[in-house]
Amino acid sequence: MNISLLHRLTPLAAVTLLVLSALPALAGTPLKVGYLPVTGHAKFFIAQDKGFFAAEGLDVELIQFHNSADGLSAIRAGQLDVGAFGTTAPLVHIAKGAEIQVIGGIMGQDAALITTAANADKVRKVTDLKGKKVATVRLASGDAVLRGALNQAGIDWKTEVEIFELKNPPAVIEAVKSGQVDAGLVWGPHDLRAEEQGLKVVIRSDELSPGHPCCRLTVSNASATDHPETWKHFLRAILKAEKFASENRPETVAIITKYLKLDAALIEKAYYSPHLDQSSDPNVKGVEEFWSTMQKSGFVESNKAIAPYINTEIYRLALFELTREEPKEAFWAKLWEIFNARDRS
Template sequence: MRTKPLIRAGLAALALAFASGAALAESLKVGYLPVTGHAKFFVAKEQGFFKQEGLDVELVEFVNSADGLNAVVANKLDIGAFGTTAPLVHYSRGADLKIIGGIMGEDAAIIVKPENADKIRSVADLKGKKIATIRLATGDAVLRAALKDQKIDWKKDVEIFELKSPPAVLEAVKSGQVDAGVTWGPHDIRAERQGLKVVIRTGELQPGHPCCRLVVKSERLKEGDTWDRFLRAILKAEKFAAQNRKETIDAIQKYVKLDRDILEQGYYSPHLEQGTDPNVKGTQKFWTTMVSSEFIEGSRPLQPAFALDPYHRALQGLAKEQPNDPFWKQKLKAEQERNVL
């Protein structure tokens, strides 16, 4: 006769335990761009990696890096990944930001109408041209540095129009309002399918350049192991995406409303670098090119912008859990090579 009350008591205790666990999950607002390069956010959410790390993550969409970084600076987001240009511009102006990791690298391209493809084959051919970019996008800064290398003054020798989003850039090129446009993946694929031509990729101009750094306000680093756990989830997502193509594209489709084949071609592209580490070396080089091209003043030293411990602890922990896994061995090697000034 006492069995049913005991069962009920056990179920009640189990329900309470689950409720307590849910209550203890730490809530985070994470800013992203609706692009294939941000797939690790989507995979970590849909595959439950954030939950495994005790995080209740709300993904907040932005159409460009400038707006997203403004939200981080204004404390409207806990963390975001918004290009390399946007965080470095804010940092150069005195913002108290820390780079703790990355989401992607490269993956931007210069597009033109097909009749202009033979006329614009190199950066030098852009002199005197009208160029559309996305405000504070990584590809924008790479282009300006490349123009400077060609002795082309981007302030005088070309006309640069900073637009709001990749679709706006595609439309400006298609309509003939500009001679060329700089966009990011997978909108380069969309451009080609709409009859435009990719003539230059930013990976050719600055091989291995970083994009979309994971950025937090400095004060947020004092909050225990939050960012260790966050980066563990992102690293798990990176590994999962490398090994599970169908499920990865399923996750991306929930956040990027484009055809599935475009998403697959975009994410598994040879032009998209997938590392989660801060890529200190690459970011330092990017900073140097921004300074030399007069995009920023660069009087502030860059080293204080990095907080490397969370990524190091996250990676070390995962590697110890699976010491023979070649994926983690490769990540450990990359950390040693890329994350030093």
């Protein structure tokens, strides 16, 4: 145990560290993990394919969902142990009293507003959406970012924009192509697939809210309290996958291709896009800002603080252990810098 690090932790963090460090991985612990069929969720695929989950004593079953709303409902119903279903969805459920918490992240940013080529010059900024019809996916992160941007621009998204919540990004693409809506919000790799079909990306979510979080790893409060060692090992596997993806580009693309069944060149462009944040930390500051935007725009009606619903200690311990095992590894040092900037008060 690194005593100097232990002294720097809060009392709660120190206790968590001591307890979890003494706990072994539970051999073959079954976990049902929910994911969306998007490039940003590649760390699930890598951790499964490369045996990182198994090495951490986890027997993971990956279960696909097509939108965040359905995925979060499955977590609340006990049908999933963990999932990465945007930032909007868990925060909306927390606002309604759900006993869930964020323990990490899978991706950030990556949403895009698309239009037909004919409409591209008419929609260059959010104020151009006034009086327009816009398709989104229900409870998608980009949806809340867009509504927040409309609110900041002085546009009432409830009355001055017609927003249609569809099932998934392909449905949004079809609505834009057919002219049922003027614009639509999707995420990678569907932005690239939209472009392949002649549509245009006109606004990206990182332009509206730079650095915003997207898919947060969400579990029930009871699971986080009763099985912290399981989630420590889960996050260790996710962090190993993040490191692998940063160092093994061709193999990472090949693994993602197995799961998404898309062209490898498109997958590489999507996953290594400058618009996609691949970090796995909980991102407390980003989630707090996201929550504030949702409150101000009227997306949620809640005055509660969101920080108590973000658990950083399990991620901290996972990263601490990996650093202890490879003390000279520059990748872990970089993740500490990110953690210190985004997750420490």
